[in-house]
Amino acid sequence: MPGRTMLDALIEHLRTRRALVVLDNCEHLLGACAELADGLLRGCASLTILATSRAPLGVPGEITWRVPSMSLPAESQCEPIEVLRQSDAVSLFIDRAAQVRPDFAITAANARAVAQICHDLDGIPLAIELAAAWVRMLAPGQIAHALSDRFRLLTGGARTILPRHQTLQASIDWSHELLRDGERTLLRRLSVFAGGWTLDAAEQVCPGQGIDSHDVLNLLTGLVDKSLVNTDDQGPQTRYRLLQTVRQYAMARLTDADEVDDLRDCHLAYHLALAEAAATEVLGAGRDNPVLHTLATELPNLRAALEWAVATDPDAALRLVDALTMFWLFTGRYREGDAAYARSLDTAGEEPTSLRGRVLSGRAHLGVWSGAYEAAHEWAQAALKIGKACGDPWTQGRALNTLGLMAILGGRAGARTLLERSVQLATQAGDDWCQDAAALALAGAWIFQDEFDTARRVLDQAYTAATRLGYRRGLAWHWFSRGWEAIYRGRLDEARDSLARSVAASDEVGDPVTNGFANGFMAHVVLASGDIRFAYLLANTTLTRVLETGAGLALGIAHQMLGETEIALGEFPEAREHLATAVEAERRSGFVYMLSWHLAVLGTLERVDGKLDAAHCCAEEALEVAQQLGSGWMQANAERLLGRLALAGGQAAEAERYVHDALGRLAVKGFALDIPECLDVLAAIAATQESFQEAARLLGAAAAGRQRLGIVRFPPEPEFWASVELTTRKALGHDGYDAAFAAGTALRTDEAVAYVRRARGERKRPSHGWDSLTPTELEIVRHIAAGLTNRQIGQRMFISPGTVKTHLSHVFTKLGTSSRSHLAAEAIRHRLDASPATDAAER
The missing domain is CATH 1.10.8 (Helicase, Ruva Protein; domain 3)
Structure with a gap:
């Protein structure tokens, strides 16, 4: 139209219309498009403009909507x-x-x-x-x-x-060419960051040669506006990141500009300073604490910084892994930590510097929790040697802490001495974490020997220190230990509360070892309470997490608890696999306390499944380990199993001795949880010895004990216990059985224990069977099994051959046999072929 511009013509055409105008791909003509849009909007009241561009037009009233990338699978490796x-x-x-x-x-x-x-x-x-x-x-x-x-x-x-x-x-080249010089420079320098960055990081790392730190915000804003940098406002600070495709492009430009080395040096310096500043705050940090959040968010950058340090500055690499030690330990990043230690130590050489000693001590401690036990011991010894040579109490204290912890797990002498010295050195060095960690380990040493009263005093002191420091991992171990004691004493509500606190505290920092133990023991409580399905779910979830995180120290307990639930479910092959894995895990770790427990549970499975020889092997090893450790509770576990095995083999007197020993150990320490099982087994033994009144009363006492504690029988074995009850009921009659059972339910736990001890002394010897034999008759049977004649037996026992013959006739009558060879074979089967002295020594 003559005398009028294109804009005037468009305004005239659109002035009275309600219309939408689309301007596509405006980025290379931003100025002209902005002028056009502004003019149209001023002249056309009902006009709407939709503009697509890699940068905003910058006109009044503009609303920016960023087109997101396409939706992606939630997990690139796991989605169906x-x-x-x-x-x-x-x-x-x-x-x-x-x-x-x-x-x-x-x-x-x-x-x-x-x-x-x-x-x-x-x-x-x-x-x-x-x-x-x-x-x-x-x-x-x-x-x-x-x-x-x-x-x-x-x-x-x-x-x-x-x-x-x-x-x-070509697509990215197009966007790159539309940038200003400063924006291009900043874009290529931002490629040094892995996983994103903050404004502070960009201002510290990217300035120089054309960019001042004060220019970074404006230049970064331009890159965000042009959709080359993305923002994330989810955390406490806005973070920025490059799409990987853009980062790869920008890194190529950084290489072309010959700036890679300088930028990576700056990147390393910034993140090393960040890690070292955070190290002092990690001790008191929880999962939502800004320190842990920052370190977790910056992990890609910290890994990139370590990679560069390993290649160019070994001392900086050692400083970086030393600064990250507590972060890796508290959050369960054991595999990542060990790989970083290995790379930095290999690069740094063998010079025994104080810094190398610190790194070795950190690697050793992580090694214990991850399950690298032999290597951890070597690293701790090397750290201790360096610490002594350098006069560094900090390194010595931490090395001794690890060595003391491993000595406790292995039941070795001198553990307390190592830990007490660790506390002294840590106090001298001002190492709060080491002081508290050593105190918690000392409490563990007392717990492993059933000295819960002493352990509680140590735990309370450690709890006070952990609370003052905000040391959540220490609080988690405190509550776990309190829950542990509550389980043994049968206070299951208290155990649940303490273990739940431990789980919550360990979750706050993401510690998978403490979490694995606390949830494993919680599964034990749930199973004891009779909720088998929930116990299985909890145990299975716990094992999955332990395996995923590499929390090797908790591997055995996680496998055991899942195996226990599978026994209760009757899934014996699966249970055997898990329990055997638990045993092997502790053989590697040397954690003898848990080894004894795993063996006892595996032996229980073998007994219930009818594999009595295998069960005997497990029980005898479990007892030997428990005796070496000095744990009465663990000895009682093994003795109850040996009692059940003796009962299954027809050796009621032997079974009774084992179970009474177990009951005595539990009663003297107040470990109420397992007393009902002892009473049950003693009831079954009494029934085989025809002491049916005693059997019914003990069954009642055991049932009442379980009801008070809120537990059920484990393993269930309904057919076995129904048989014991039926035999006893037939012998007493319904009224007699019910009266005796009711009398048992009226007994308190201490009264039931006192009763069964009295009953044992008052009980008459049965009229037939192996338990009917007198001590003299048993000795004669042993000599028969050894192949001696009546004359030789008389000479050994200082009695006449005729007296031997009389005793032997009584034995034949009681056992229902008349064959000397058959008697010898049965004696061997009942393990009576050894002399009394030898037999007692073996027991």
């Missing part, structure tokens, strides 16, 4: 195929792949590779389309592998589209 297909990025890949290869389909074989491709390409549509086009020549796995050089691979777009959309390189 049906869920993967629901992802926008995967759906686009499948659609474009089918265009070049019609028979393409996502399958179990290629699903993980397709998901990885979409993740690696950040859900960028152009990149995914270009990658999918390669399925005509390459399998998805090959494409995923080739993305390490994605700009070479992702080419070949349609010839009919704009050149900048034909290759990934």
Whole structure:
């Protein structure tokens, strides 16, 4: 229109209309598009403009909506195929792949590779389309592998589209050329960050040669506006990140500018300072604490910094891993920590510096919790040697702490001395963590010998210190230990409360070892209470987490508790696998307390499953280990099992001796939880000895004890106990049985224990069977089994051959046999072929 501009004509046409105007791809003409949009909006009251651009137009009234990347699978390695297909990025890949290869389909074989491709390409549509086009020549796995050089691979777009959309390189080149010089410089320098950064980090790392620290915010804002930098406002600070594709492009530009070394040096210096500043605060930090959150968020950068330090500055590498020791320990990052220690120590050489000693002591302590026991002992010894040579009490204290802890686990002498010296050195060095950790380990030493009263005093002191320091991991161990005692004493409500506190405190820092023990013991409580299914679920979840995190010290207890629940469910093959794994885990660790417990539970499984020889082996080893350790509770475990095995072999007197020994150990310490089982077994023994009144009363006392404690029989064995009750009821009659049973239920625990001890002394010898034999008759049987004649037996026992013959006739009558050879064979089967002295020594 003559004399009028294009803008005037458009305004005239649209002035009275309600219309939508679309301006597409404005980024290369931002100024002109902004002027056009502003003029149209001023002249047309009912006009709406939709503009697409890689940067805002910057006109009044503009509302910016960022087009997000396409949706991705939640987990690139774990999603099922049906869920993967629901992802926008995967759906686009499948659609474009089918265009070049019609028979393409996502399958179990290629699903993980397709998901990885979409993740690696950040859900960028152009990149995914270009990658999918390669399925005509390459399998998805090959494409995923080739993305390490994605700009070479992702080419070949349609010839009919704009050149900048034909290759990934051209697309990003287009955006890069639209940047100002300062923005280009900052973009390439930001590629040094892995996983994102804060404004402070960018201002510290990126200035120099053309960029002042005060310019960073404005330049960064420009990169965000142009969609080359993404923001994340979820945490306490806004974080920024580059899509991996953009980062790879920018890193290439950084290399071209010959700035890589300088930028990585700055990056290392910044993150080393961050880690060292955080190290002093980790002790009192919880999961939501800014320190732990910061370190967890910065892990990609810390890993990148360590990689550069290992390559260029070994001393900085040692400083960095030393600063991260407590973070790795408290949050259960054992595998990552050990790999970092190994790389930094290998690079630093063998010079025995104080710094090397600190790093070795940290590696040793992590090694104990992760299960690398032999290596941990070597590292701790090496750290102690260096600490002494350098006069460093800090390193010595921590090394002795680890050595003392391992000595406790192994039941070795001198553990307390090591830990007490550790406390002295830690106090001298001002190492609060080491003081508290050594105190907790000392409490463990008392617990392993059933000295809970002494342990509680130590725990209370450690609790006070941990509370003052905010040391949540220490609080978790305190509550776990209190729950442990409560279980033994049968106070299950208290145990649940203490263990729940331990789980909560360990969850606050993400500590998988303490969590594994606390949840494992919680499963034990739940199983004892009779909720088998929930106990199984809890034990299974606990084992899964222990395996996922590499929490090796908790591996045995996690396998045992799952095995226990499987015994209760009757799943014996699965239980045997888990319990055998638990035993082997402790053989590696040398954790003898848990080894004895695992063996006793495995032996119980073998007994219930009818494998009595295997059960005997487990029980005898469990008893030997418990005796070496000095734990009465563990000895009682093994003795109850040996009592059940003796009863199964027809040796009621032997069974009674074992179970009375176990009962005595439990009663003297007040360990109420397992007393009902002892009373039950003694009832079964009494029934075999025809002391039916005693049997019924003990069954009643055991039932009442279980009711008071809120527990059930373990293992259930309903057929066995029904048989004991039926035999006893038949002998007494219904009224007699019910009266005796009721009398037993009226007994308190201490009264029941006193009763069974009296009954044992008052009980008449049965009229037949092995338990009917007198001590003299038993000795004669032993000599018969040894192949002696009546004359030889008389000479050994200082009695006449005729007296031997008379005793032997009584034995034949009581046992229902008349054959000397059969008697000898039965004696051997009942393990009566040894002399009394030898037999007693073996027991």
